[in-house]
Amino acid sequence: MVEQEGIRRYVAHVILWIGIAIVAFPVYVAIVASTQDNALIANGQMSLLPGGHFFEVYYQTIFVGTSGSTREPVANMMLNSLVMAMLIAVGKIAISIISAYGIVYFRFPFRMPIFWIIFITLMLPVEVRIYPTYKIVADLHMLDSYAGLSLPLIASATATLLFRQFFMTVPDELLEASRIDGAGPLRFFWDTLLPLSRTNMAALFVILFILGWNQYLWPLLITTRDDMQTIQVGIRKMITTSDALTEWPVVMATAVLAMLPPVFVVLAMQKLFVRGLVETEK
Amino acid sequence: MQKQAIFQSRLLPFALVAPQLAIVLIFFYWPALQAVIQSFLLQDAFGLSTSFVWFENYVELFKEPAYFEAIVRTFFFSFAIAVSSLSLALLLAVMADKPMRGGTLYRTLLIWPYAVAPPVVGVLWIFMLHPSLGVISRYLRAAGIDWNPLLDSNQAATLIILAAAWKQVSYNFLFFLAGLQAIPRSVMEAAAIDGARPMRRFWTVTFPLLSPTIFFLLVINIVYAFFDTFGIIDTMTRGGPGKATETLVYKVYSDGLLGGNLGGSAAQSVILMVIVIVLTGIQFRFVERKVTY
Numbered sequence: 001m002v003e004q005e006g007i008r009r010y011v012a013h014v015i016l017w018i019g020i021a022i023v024a025f026p027v028y029v030a031i032v033a034s035t036q037d038n039a040l041i042a043n044g045q046m047s048l049l050p051g052g053h054f055f056e057v058y059y060q061t062i063f064v065g066t067s068g069s070t071r072e073p074v075a076n077m078m079l080n081s082l083v084m085a086m087l088i089a090v091g092k093i094a095i096s097i098i099s100a101y102g103i104v105y106f107r108f109p110f111r112m113p114i115f116w117i118i119f120i121t122l123m124l125p126v127e128v129r130i131y132p133t134y135k136i137v138a139d140l141h142m143l144d145s146y147a148g149l150s151l152p153l154i155a156s157a158t159a160t161l162l163f164r165q166f167f168m169t170v171p172d173e174l175l176e177a178s179r180i181d182g183a184g185p186l187r188f189f190w191d192t193l194l195p196l197s198r199t200n201m202a203a204l205f206v207i208l209f210i211l212g213w214n215q216y217l218w219p220l221l222i223t224t225r226d227d228m229q230t231i232q233v234g235i236r237k238m239i240t241t242s243d244a245l246t247e248w249p250v251v252m253a254t255a256v257l258a259m260l261p262p263v264f265v266v267l268a269m270q271k272l273f274v275r276g277l278v279e280t281e282k
Numbered sequence: 283m284q285k286q287a288i289f290q291s292r293l294l295p296f297a298l299v300a301p302q303l304a305i306v307l308i309f310f311y312w313p314a315l316q317a318v319i320q321s322f323l324l325q326d327a328f329g330l331s332t333s334f335v336w337f338e339n340y341v342e343l344f345k346e347p348a349y350f351e352a353i354v355r356t357f358f359f360s361f362a363i364a365v366s367s368l369s370l371a372l373l374l375a376v377m378a379d380k381p382m383r384g385g386t387l388y389r390t391l392l393i394w395p396y397a398v399a400p401p402v403v404g405v406l407w408i409f410m411l412h413p414s415l416g417v418i419s420r421y422l423r424a425a426g427i428d429w430n431p432l433l434d435s436n437q438a439a440t441l442i443i444l445a446a447a448w449k450q451v452s453y454n455f456l457f458f459l460a461g462l463q464a465i466p467r468s469v470m471e472a473a474a475i476d477g478a479r480p481m482r483r484f485w486t487v488t489f490p491l492l493s494p495t496i497f498f499l500l501v502i503n504i505v506y507a508f509f510d511t512f513g514i515i516d517t518m519t520r521g522g523p524g525k526a527t528e529t530l531v532y533k534v535y536s537d538g539l540l541g542g543n544l545g546g547s548a549a550q551s552v553i554l555m556v557i558v559i560v561l562t563g564i565q566f567r568f569v570e571r572k573v574t575y
Contacts, residue, residue, distance in 0.1 A: 008480065012377040013384075019374045020391045023451065026406040029417055033409065044415045095302040102298030105288050114299055121310045122562065125509045127531050128554040131538045131547060132316035133309060155309040160302065172285065185289040214399035216513035217535065232401045236517050239405065252409065255402050262397035270390060 027259070034058070034253035041248045053249065061253040066238050074254050077231040080149075082261070084219070084230060085212030087150035089205050092159050097197065100163035101189055105175070121156045126218055134221050144228045149219055153212065159204055166200050167193070203272045210262040231258045314555065320548035339549040348525060349533070349550075356529040359443060360507035364500055367447040371454030372496075376484065378455075379462040389459070396452040400513030407445035408518045431519070435526030438519045442527050445518065446511045453506075454499050461495035462488070501565045505558065530554055 029048070033041060036051035065073045102108075103115050126133060133152050142148030170193065178188045219230045229237070235258060238251045324335040343349050378388050395403075410418045413430040422429040431437040465488060473483045512531050515521060521528035521536060528536065534554065538547030 009380060009382055012380050012382060015377045016374060016388045016392075019370070019377075019451075020388070023392060023395055023448070026403075026410055026448070029410050030406055041415055044420065046415065046417055048417065095305065099299040099302040102295040104285055106291060106295035106298075107288055108292070108295040111295070114303060117311075118299075118302060118306055121306055124310075124314075124555060124558055124562075127509050127512065127534070128551050128558060129310075129313040129317050130534065130551070131544065132313035132320065132551075135316065136308065136313055151305060152309040152313075155305045157306075168285070175289075185291060185294060188289075210397050214397075214513075216399065216401050216516070220516075221539075232399050232513065235405055236401050236513075239408075239517065248409065248415070251405060255405050258402050259398050262399070263394045266394055266397040267390060270393070 027256075030252040030255050034061075034249050034256055036249055038247055038249050057249045057253050061250045061257065066247045066250050072226045072229065072234060074231065074234065074257055076227060077229055077234040077254075078257065078261075080228060081213050081230040081232070081258075083146055084149045084215070085209045085261075087146060088153050088212035088215075089208035091150060092154045092208055093201055093204055095154065096157075096159035097163050097194075097201070098189075100160050100167060101193065103160075104164055104167040105185065118157045118160055122158060122161065124156070126152055130217065130221065137222055143222050144225050148222050149215075149228075149230075150212070153215060153218065159208070162200060162204060163197065166197060170196060199272065202269070206265055206269050206272060209265055213262050317548045317551045317555070320544060321552045322545075323548075324545050335545075339545040340553075343546060343549050343553075351525070352528055352530050352533045355439075355527075356508065359439070359446075359511065359529060360504045362443045363446045363450065363507045363511070364503035366443065367450040368454050368496065368499060368503065370447070371451045372458050372492075374451070375455050375458035375462055376488070378459060392455055393452045395449050396456070398449060400449070400510050401517045403445050403449045404514040404517030407441060407448070407514075411441055433523055435523055438523055438527050441518060442511065442515055445514050446507060449514075450503060450506060454503070457495055457499055458492070461492050465491050498565065501561055505561055508554075508557070530557075 032048060032050050033046060034057055035054040036046060037053060040046060040051075061073075062075045063073050065071050099118065103111060137143060137148045137152065140148075142151070174192055175188060178192055183191065214232065215230070216232045216236075220233050220236070223229045223233060231254065235251065235254045238246065238254060240246050321339050322334055322336060323332045324338060374392060378385060378392070398406075408416075410416050411429070411431060413419055413432055419429050428434075429437060431441045469487060469491075470483060473487045478486065508529070509531055511529060512535070515527050515529065515532050516535075519527045521532050530550065531554065534547055534550045537550065538544060
């Protein structure tokens with residue numbers, strides 16, 4: 001622009017680095033704490049430099065767990081979280097893409113009412129109907145199961161709307177061309193529409209995986225067995241009300257491990273993620 | 283909007299929508315309906331008999347000062363979280379929007395907290411600001427502040443707001459950056475040629491052009507503060523001390539699970555549903571058409 005931007009640009013760099021420092025500080029503290037001796041932390045004398053217990057603490061966290069209220073190894077919790085997140089992401093994409101296909105490419109009785117029934121579920125989180133949903137899942141004998149963990153969270157319309165919007169922008173000529181080639185509706189879906197939706201599906205996967213991995217209230221309610229609990233529930237159980245019993249290095253190591261998969265997914269697929277986010281939420 | 287080119291089939295479309303319809307009906311509408319019905323029922327303490335009491339649960343709820351306090355508290359938290367995270371995110375986005383070296387690096391280093399789960403956010407912050415062992419608490423005490431968020435309700439509320447805003451900054455940053463990059467350079471250059479200094483350009487050109495994004499993010503942030511703070515609150519303060527950090531969602535949880543008051547908890551759920559529906563309505567009405575990227 002017209003001004004000499006030298007100093008302004010310098011200020012911008014400084015402000016951004018301060019922002020990054022604020023954002024990173026809690027995680028830095030967690031990483032440092034996960035390498036230190038618990039007695040030192042409990043005395044309030046934690047150092048801001050890494051300690052020497054890295055391997056010991058992470059070995060205990062991943063394979064043994066705490067000696068307190070939850071004795072589950074974190075590896076098992078991570079597996080539960082992973083299965084749940086994958087089921088939510090893949091399940092939601094699968095049922096949403098076919099229902100969006102049905103709604104956009106066919107005329108059938110009750111098409112609009114069905115669309116509205118699905119549409120209304122938008123944005124009403126599971127938290128507001130938590131106890132009735134719990135009761136239904138219990139009645140269906142799905143407590144402590146992966147189905148119970150994932151199905152109620154699949155029941156919303158965000159993905160359907162995204163695919164519907166995307167299908168609307170697909171040129172009609174494509175369908176006519178496949179029809180001339182003798183393709184039926186399933187063939188068109190499989191050979192033409194699905195490959196075109198790849199980017200949308202990938203972006204959605206990133207968002208839904210993180211959403212699933214980060215679920216808390218729902219798994220907290222419906223898992224009673226320690227071996228079914230997710231990492232988010234496990235970490236809360238590790239913080240005991242009596243401070244003396246909390247093994248802070250293990251808790252912090254668990255926090256670091258709980259952050260790794262979603263943060264990795266975001267960083268690896270940054271471009272897709274950003275685009276997907278901006279498109280779905282609007 | 284309708285597609286011109288479509289397929290003819292009588293059963294296939296039903297088969298295509300059936301899985302989603304089934305899941306939505308069983309896991310969304312059925313429980314939502316149950317919540318509404320339950321909110322009109324009164325169950326005795328042992329669950330042996332229930333009676334239909336019309337709006338008694340709602341009346342009881344609104345007679346309870348604690349419920350009003352939870353409403354006021356929730357709105358206050360939402361407002362504080364939204365304002366603090368939006369303003370910090372806007373500042374960072376304006377800085378990152380300038381063409382500069384390392385722009386992608388900055389973006390990468392700023393967006394990842396979005397992916398951190400609320401309970402983990404809670405654990406990180408309670409650890410840093412724990413009264414006896416927190417690393418920051420040490421400095422607060424040295425500065426003469428009697429810091430104990432586990433006993434002091436204002437400090438507990440501050441802690442929740444800080445942690446919740448910390449997580450949300452990255453999300454708001456992304457949307458602001460997208461909004462800023464959608465503003466045509468030529469508009470800014472025209473303002474610059476007219477002699478508007480950077481601060482003035484920001485308030486007279488950028489800010490108004492960004493207002494749909496701001497409004498959209500305000501709604502999203504309020505919904506976030508309502509629901510996603512549950513994990514933060516539960517790991518940091520469990521609603522305490524007293525009820526100082528108990529939000530509406532937390533109250534549904536604690537009344538239903540710990541208090542065993544199913545009717546009252548259901549009535550609260552229904553009120554929450556209405557609030558969310560209104561917020562969603564506002565969002566669609568005012569934002570859907572106006573926000574363009």
